[in-house]
Amino acid sequence: MISIKGLSKVFKTNSDTITAVDRLDLDIQDGDIFGVIGYSGAGKSTFVRLLNRLEEPSEGNITIGEKEITALNTNELRLARQEIGMIFQHFNLLWSRTVKDNIAFPLEIAGIPKVERENRVQELINLVGLSGRENAYPSQLSGGQKQRVGIARALANNPRVLLCDEATSALDPETTDSILDLLVDINEKLGLTIIMITHEMHVIRKICKQVAVMENGKIVEQGDVLDVFLNPKQTVTKKFVEQVMGNGTEDDLEQLLETYNQGNVVRLHFVGESANQALISQLAKRYHVELNILQGKITQTQRGAYGTLIVQITGETDEIDKARQFIADETSVEVEVIRNVT
Structure with missing residues (x-):
């Protein structure tokens, strides 16, 4: 289980103090597909970067499984991050590397022997549906194919948790659905926990089981996706539900x-x-x-x-x-x- 207690992130500038995440408490069950939704500026991307300490928390605790992520030193954190995969909105691929070399990159860093590395890369290429594209470069791929490379790379070290930061926002609707179907398939086959950060209720509706709604750095509403659809309490939640339902004014x-x-x-x-x-x-x-x-x-x-x-x-x-x-x-x-x- 992922347990988050009193998590905050404060950014300080010369003239201002911005609280991006404000004393957030959250529990996410193992094997869940958990959605975090909010409009731009709600703090959701900062929140997901706190989970693997790409951003350092100002205060609070993050525990994944039996490891308190916020208490780890630099070397311990480096090892713990191998169990936390992450995919991004704009793919973040290495443009000078082929598909297979992009996927192999985290395995190289982890010191995995070449034969084992090659076997793992081919396994992942088959999993994400990129067979035949192993030697292509990112510039030769569609947006959906690039994100499939990003997903395969994130899975390279057999993570327990997959963080998805606006992973479908740069994709067209049809490609978005294919990527979401792939994530559901991965969740079912591998049993890993997926956390989806998004501003699109369609994403939440299609694959998530639980959802938390963020506004001004806080979780303002949380629960089973169907319950939230049925009884949205906050104004921001009602707006998100209307994205999908098209409810009239x-x-x-x-x-x-x-x-x-x-x-x-x-x-x-x-x-x-x-x-x-x-x-x-x-x-x-x-x-x-x-x-x-x-x-x-x-x-x-x-x-x-x-x-x-x-x-x-x-x-x-x-x-x-x-x-x-x-x-x-x-x-x-x-x-x-x-x-x-x-």
Whole structure:
């Protein structure tokens, strides 16, 4: 487990003091894919660089497994970093080296014998899907291929933890998805802990199990990804959820209510298996009501599906009440009455 207690980083200039990370507490379970999301300036990149002491903490403790990283001397830290891989937004490859030589670089530093090194490099090339590109130089690779080299290099010393600092921000959406799929595959095959630093909720939704939201150097919200999608509490979290769900604004909702001014307008919240229920057709068959889907979206997370539909239900009052009661009593879909305009 990764345990972080009271972690702070303060930068001092001639005229100012900036607290980039502010007394942060966090526990991350072994084998988890843990997301840390925040807008630019939230402190998330500083936070991830503190984990392997690329930045020195101003105060606080970091423990990875049984090692207190913040208590290690220079030689101990150098060895401990072999168990902490890191990939970057802009790849940080050595442009004068080929794919295989880039991947071999940390093994050379660790003093691994040549034959063992070559076997390990080929194993990693196969793992990240770069077979046939071993002798290419970074300038001959696409962005996605460069990041695959970065991932293979980060895995060279069999780390227990993989830190990903905005690893997909420089990539197009299709390539981003392929890299995220690769990280999930690596997590499942190798069982290592992955910490994803990002400003994109799509990344969190697609691969993370737990998420922490950072703002002004603090964690302002944390929990299971599906729970955070369902009940975002902070304004910043709601904005991130809207990135994926595309929820309309209050003005959009008011316009819907003005346009569809009969019957009930309800918001249906689907979670997990309920997202697969043919609820709308069931209601239409069971009750003398008409249903009109006004707005909505269903999306998948690692913990299950989540989504909302805004639906207009028209008909006799008692039939509308029966339909709503059926949803409440017989399904796991949550019903929120936005307006009763009968």
